[in-house]
Amino acid sequence: MAKETKAGRTPLIAGNWKMNLDHQQATVLVQKLDWTLRDKKHDHDETEVAVLPPYTDIRSVQTLIDGDRLKLKFGAQDLSPHDSGAYTGDISGAFLAKLGCTYVVVGHSERRTIHGETDETVNAKVKAAFRHDLVPILCVGEPLEVRQAGEQIPYIVGQLTADLAGVPAKDVAKLVVAYEPIWAIGTGEVATPDDAQEACAALRDTIAELYSGDVADQVRFLYGGSVKSGNVASIMAKDDVDGALVGGASLDAGEFAAICRYKAHQGMVG
Ligand SMILES: O=C[C@H](O)COP(=O)(O)O
Numbered sequence: 001m002a003k004e005t006k007a008g009r010t011p012l013i014a015g016n017w018k019m020n021l022d023h024q025q026a027t028v029l030v031q032k033l034d035w036t037l038r039d040k041k042h043d044h045d046e047t048e049v050a051v052l053p054p055y056t057d058i059r060s061v062q063t064l065i066d067g068d069r070l071k072l073k074f075g076a077q078d079l080s081p082h083d084s085g086a087y088t089g090d091i092s093g094a095f096l097a098k099l100g101c102t103y104v105v106v107g108h109s110e111r112r113t114i115h116g117e118t119d120e121t122v123n124a125k126v127k128a129a130f131r132h133d134l135v136p137i138l139c140v141g142e143p144l145e146v147r148q149a150g151e152q153i154p155y156i157v158g159q160l161t162a163d164l165a166g167v168p169a170k171d172v173a174k175l176v177v178a179y180e181p182i183w184a185i186g187t188g189e190v191a192t193p194d195d196a197q198e199a200c201a202a203l204r205d206t207i208a209e210l211y212s213g214d215v216a217d218q219v220r221f222l223y224g225g226s227v228k229s230g231n232v233a234s235i236m237a238k239d240d241v242d243g244a245l246v247g248g249a250s251l252d253a254g255e256f257a258a259i260c261r262y263k264a265h266q267g268m269v270g
Helices: 023-039 055-067 093-098 109-114 119-131 144-148 152-163 193-210 232-236 253-260
Strands: 012-016 048-052 073-076 103-106 135-140 176-179 220-224 243-246
Touching (some): 012 220, 012 253, 023 055, 023 253, 048 103, 055 073, 093 119, 119 135, 135 152, 144 152, 193 220, 193 232, 232 243, 243 253
Parallel strands (some): 012 048, 012 243, 048 073, 103 135, 176 220, 220 243
16 A cells, blocks of 8 residues: 655654653553554654653653564653753763654743743754754743734744744754644644644745755644544644644543544545
8 A cells, every 4th residue: 555645745743741751651552543443554754752751751762662572663752952960860862872762842832931942042942952962842822812812923934933033944854844733732622633734834835935945845744732533533634734743632542542543534544
């Protein structure tokens, strides 16, 4: 069966566990997720599946995935903009790479709002991720008042442009961008498929303006914000949406597996 991709981009469903599950609970969830996907004969080449646990779980998740040759990818939820040194409490991208992480979330709205991360910090973290061969999942998204004012597109375009300042095309081609409207995160209030498409298309156009060649076609854009098995298929049906960044629903193996199997809801082979 030929791969069903949009312009050759492999869809990615990533579970951001946030500050949930200790390392023992993490191994239980990863095993259940693997069993469920295996049972459904999920094709990981067709739709990539990644888990993003807390730092303290990563070693256990790596051991399980490597030891049992599971096809799940994994990554972290943040990294330091620095590589080493006197940065108490911070984690270097070098350490994450050594643990076999593929992905690292950068600029999640919870980091921007709770920890005061600016676009300048996010930009430094994107560069740090690429220095260590990690793929950043760069998050952008507008607060409710910006959406109500109808200013969401210039807002997220501004974030993306600032967050990519000085990042070369060869790196951007590997980038994953997550559009996560803040008002949709953990609220049950999901953006419409058209809202997600409008945002992801505008972000892709921004990359096309900033970088020549086919870089914009290679970047994967995810939607995040109250994604569930019941709404994922209609969002994934949109041309510029290449995946989902899932929070709460990724903590339930059955529900997350059903999200990963969104093509079954679309009547497509997955
Ligand atoms: O990183 C994930 C997002 O913040 C979405 O979270 P949620 O699925 O719980 O709304």
